[in-house]
Structure formats: structure tokens, C-alpha cells
Amino acid sequence: MEKKTLRPLPEFPFEVCHWFYSRKVQLNCHIAYKKNxxxxxxxxxxxxxxxxxxxxxxxxxxxxxxxxxxxxxxxxVINKFYK
Structure with missing residues (x-):
């Protein structure tokens, strides 16, 4: 009975995320997060x-x-850079 009204599952699974606002971009063109x-x-x-x-x-x-x-x-991992 409900099968007619069901929609397909989302393409990507739900992921929990954390937002951090107003991080300043440093002169070395990087931002810091958890000592990296x-x-x-x-x-x-x-x-x-x-x-x-x-x-x-x-x-x-x-x-x-x-x-x-x-x-x-x-x-x-501490003090690593992603370029």
C-alpha cells in the first residue's frame, strides 16, 4: 500500500558534520584545524x-x-600541511 508513495534513497548517505565559522586564512595560505x-x-x-x-x-x-x-x-597526525 505504501510502496506507491515511497521515494528513492538519497544518492549520498547522510554524514554528520561540524561547522567552524570565521577562521582567518593565514599569510601562508592555510587555515588551522586540530593542529594541522x-x-x-x-x-x-x-x-x-x-x-x-x-x-x-x-x-x-x-x-x-x-x-x-x-x-x-x-x-x-600533528603539524602536517595539505597543499
């Missing part, structure tokens, strides 16, 4: 960006526009 550094294009140096962190990725946004995506370093 993730690159951002040079035109955003000195600007405030938002980051969305899931279990596997870190996504950077500037004024609600996605700038880039990086894989998140494991928790035991």
Missing part, C-alpha cells in the same frame, strides 16, 4: 572563511561558496 594546516587559494589570505568537517573531509567556504575540499588528517 589545510591550504586555501592565495586570494583569500586575510579573509574569514567557514569550514565544514565530516569524518573524512574538510571543506572550506567563503561567503557560502565552496572554495576547496581536503581529506582530514587522522587525529594522531
Amino acid at each position: 594546516w589545510y591550504s586555501v587559494p592565495y586570494e583569500y589570505v586575510g579573509k574569514m572563511v567557514d569550514i565544514k568537517v565530516t569524518e573524512t573531509t574538510l571543506t572550506t567556504y567563503y561567503q557560502n561558496k565552496r572554495i576547496n575540499v581536503h581529506k582530514v588528517f587522522p587525529d594522531y
